[in-house]
Amino acid sequence: MIKTSFTIVCSLSFVLASAQQKxxxxxxxxxxxxxxxxxxxxxxxxxxxxxxxxxxxxxxxxxxxxxxxxxxxxxxxxxxxxxxxxxxxxxxxxxxxxxxxxxxxxxxxxxxxxxxxxxxxxxxxxxxxxxxxxxxxxxxxxxxxxxxxxxxxxxxxxxxxxxxxxxxxxxxxxxxxxxxxxxxxxxxxxxxxxxxxxxxxxxxxxxxxxxxxxxxxxxxxxxxxxxxxxxxxxxxxxxxxxxxxxxxxxxxxxxxxxxxxxxxxxxxxxxxxxxxxxxxxxxxxxxxxxxxxxxxxxxxxxxxxxxxxxxxxxxxxxxxxxxxxxxxxxxxxxxxxxxxxxxxxxxxxxxxxxxxxxxxxxxxxxxxxxMPVSENKVSGVHGIGVLMGNSMMFQRFPTHQGFEDPQFSNFYGQTLPLLKLGVPVETVHMENLPFENTLKNIKVLVMSYSNMKPMSPEVHEHLAAWVKKGGVLIYCGADDDPYQSVREWWNTKGNTFKSPSEHLFRLLGVNAAQPEARVGKGFVYIVRQHPKEFVMNAGGEKGFVALVKKAFEENAKAGKLSFSNTLHVSRGMYDVVAVMDESTGAEPFVVKGPVIDLFDPKLPVLESKSVTPGTQALLLNVGRVEHPERPQVLAAACRVYDEERKTGSYHFTAKSPAKTINVMRILLPAAPKETTVTAADGSKLEAPASWDAGSKTLLLQFDNSPEGVKVAIGW
CATH class of the missing domain: 3.20.20.80 (Glycosidases)
Known part of the structure; x- marks a missing residue:
């Protein structure tokens, strides 16, 4: 039997555990x-x-x-x-x-x-x-x-x-x-x-x-x-x-x-x-x-x-x-x-x-x-980017000449078809193209001028140089929106291009009527469709996805472009999972345990967690806890301060907003013989506790206080 009592320790002020600004x-x-x-x-x-x-x-x-x-x-x-x-x-x-x-x-x-x-x-x-x-x-x-x-x-x-x-x-x-x-x-x-x-x-x-x-x-x-x-x-x-x-x-x-x-x-x-x-x-x-x-x-x-x-x-x-x-x-x-x-x-x-x-x-x-920074990458095939720029904000209102972009679909047409298939598509800002690393890891870049325009010719110079070194560019757009002819750099100061893409194609040395062309060590595809058609029409994404797959596998030679309904990553002891609907299928993603479900306020320890389409999970993997021999709070609805570890005991103070309930799971080397939760006035309150032998964790619950709740555990 685990004994519990309750004490609140008042303190008018305290020093944070560290001066971090996280x-x-x-x-x-x-x-x-x-x-x-x-x-x-x-x-x-x-x-x-x-x-x-x-x-x-x-x-x-x-x-x-x-x-x-x-x-x-x-x-x-x-x-x-x-x-x-x-x-x-x-x-x-x-x-x-x-x-x-x-x-x-x-x-x-x-x-x-x-x-x-x-x-x-x-x-x-x-x-x-x-x-x-x-x-x-x-x-x-x-x-x-x-x-x-x-x-x-x-x-x-x-x-x-x-x-x-x-x-x-x-x-x-x-x-x-x-x-x-x-x-x-x-x-x-x-x-x-x-x-x-x-x-x-x-x-x-x-x-x-x-x-x-x-x-x-x-x-x-x-x-x-x-x-x-x-x-x-x-x-x-x-x-x-x-x-x-x-x-x-x-x-x-x-x-x-x-x-x-x-x-x-x-x-x-x-x-x-x-x-x-x-x-x-x-x-x-x-x-x-x-x-x-x-x-x-x-x-x-x-x-x-x-x-x-x-x-x-x-x-x-x-x-x-x-x-x-x-x-x-x-x-x-x-x-x-x-x-x-x-x-x-x-x-x-x-x-x-x-x-x-x-x-x-x-x-x-x-x-x-x-939560740690991690060098781990989110699951899925990397190296596919979508170009974006600040001028995306310039064409949204009002409507001219009947050209519509419902729900900003010219952007989502380039991104959602890939993301829905478990491809963690990256967005690339044209304003950042002068920085050397912006396109460093991009193998295939998708772009369109249906919903934005380049702010300077240097954008195209950077893109052309990248393609010639081996990049694969997919340009999607009919170039018939009313903003193609606004008075800008591509049609002033000696330039007479009818659309900004004409300048890009000139630098690439390709014919705008050609659907595909080799350029230096790279490759260019030209799709004369607005990207919004890929998402506004049922099944409209299929041709686009097939083209990206071909560009990635055959032209960029970047490996197999595989698809999934899941994105997941491990960060230290945490597993982060999202399973999407409207994707490759209805199968769940299973994380093997023991894991603690951090989206469940009861903090259960599970042998495995099945994440179904349309849902997400944040899990604490007990097997990846650092220093598992050391007593420590793994998960809690509070922040822990003033930890003290001695042979056979573990003490700390918990703080969190008033009028809320703390549930916490604590890793211990052995089952506790006594758990004391004490208040400054000496009163004793119930603090329900239970031991999970498989994970060697104690589940403890009590009312929160910003003044501090003192917990002492002995085994």
Missing amino acids: TAFQTSSAWTPEIDVRSDIAIVYGANDRRNMTFEERVRSWRERGYQTHFMTGIAWGSYEEYFTGKWDGKNHFGIGQVEQDGDTIWHGRNVPYVVPESTFIRYMKEGVVKKVIDAGISHIHLEEPEFWARAGYSEAFKKEWQVYYGFPWRPQHESPENTYLSSKLKYYLYFNAIKEVSEYAKAYGKQKGMDVKVYIPTHSLVNYSSWRIVSPEASLASLPSIDGYIAQVWTGTSREPTFYNGLRKERVFENAFLEYGSMISMTAPTNRKIFLLTDPIEDWPRDWGDYKRNYEATFTAKLLYPMVADYEVMPWPERIYTRPYKLPDSDSSILIPKYYSTQMQIMVNALNS
Whole structure:
């Protein structure tokens, strides 16, 4: 029989186990016991004072609990009432809001417009926000979501910026494709310039105060912004010396955007998330910028707890399938996750987060604290890439000459047919082609100008050089969209190409009418179809997949291109698995145990785990635990501190948000004779425990506390 008792040990402050900056969360709240997430970093959102608390006091509330503190604020919107209303400089600035064709301002919230980042706003961000934050001792600043809506571009502020940038009067974007393209390029530039100026100011002002200020950009992926019809600087920021990294804002809300495949339009959350994370990682990899990968246990729109749980598992798995990254924003807004009610499945009643879900979520979040970088590659055949570029955002709105790209299908037509067959297709950013390693491991590159255009002729020079050295290029596109003839480099300054692909084909020395041609040591295929046809039509992907297979096996001579319904990878003691539906078959993927199922709040030890199509799994493989002779917590809905190991005993302190339940599985050299869980007031509470002899693990459960729960085990 295992004896249990319960003690809570209070401590007003503590020092984190390490000064690592591996996990983070963002919050606009001061510290409260219900949201004490136990990550390394608390990213304090917004520099404004509250009714009963200054900004500095909010920051201090987290520091006193042992957190490293960062700062985040919107660069396109925010609680900047003092600026908008004129309190800051005596002038009303609501006129810089982004405006649609009908004259309506696009609002992010009450008295919070999306802004045209002109000079006074940039000055306010520097002097009214960044300076205050640095003066408060914060050296890590996150400038969130530089977003300009594609449907905007009609305000007087934007018209003035147009005149300055182009040197001629504003032109309404709805009147021609060229006007749309020019409008999008300006939107892109305005936020590139705003980020550049504000980040350079932050670095310089910090240096004056003896601080090494780091600046990060939390942003949606290029995939999502293009899909949602938003323009943002994206990849260009990665090469700015004043930008130190990104947060990849991928979550259920972005990834549940419906896509077409096999003629069916529906949500494909896992696949979409995998492509979104991939585009963010490939964007930053050549520049060696740090990147945090975000997931959210809920989302912005009200759903039910069952929906949140299912899609959280899908997006969480997708990010873990990129083993080269191990830094995470574990959640945004813990205050809304832990303290706001949402619906139960198939019910109109709303409740706070169910205990089973908060326990599971905290187990998953805590796993991120120890998730290692791994040199292992995700399963499937590597070496197939899809070209993408920032100009994907330029053609999304409005529609011209009847040319449609429903659900951004010209992108998904190049990626989903491969991903659905277990090929971990990589995205390649044309902005990164000048970096030597960008195409280093790519054997076959798929590209199209149906949904984007090259920003410079150098793009084609890099592609042509790569093909001539042995690369295989598959170009897909009818080149009949209305943006082919916009006034750009391929038809100005002595160039007279009717479409940008003509310039590429000229450098390659191929005839555009030829379906295939050898070029140097490489090969080129030209498919005169828009990629959207591969996914919007039932069975439309078959010819495309067959061509990629031929290019990979026969032309690139890169080996056999095999297919599967599964993506999986091992990272230290963790196994990450996703099995896709609409794939090669309905067979499950089986992981042999003993394994601990980290998506199950009961933390069962399983002899094997069968993962079925349309589901995912995160498993802890007991046989791969490092130092198995050492007592240690393997999985827990808490974070463990102050571990002490002696002959015959193991002691530690567990901390996690209040009003949640901790379930943990502890590896021990022998069955425990006594397990003591004690409270500071000396009271004894039940802490159910059970021993699994096969895995030599103790399952222990008790109520969490941010003040610390002391556990002592003897054997």
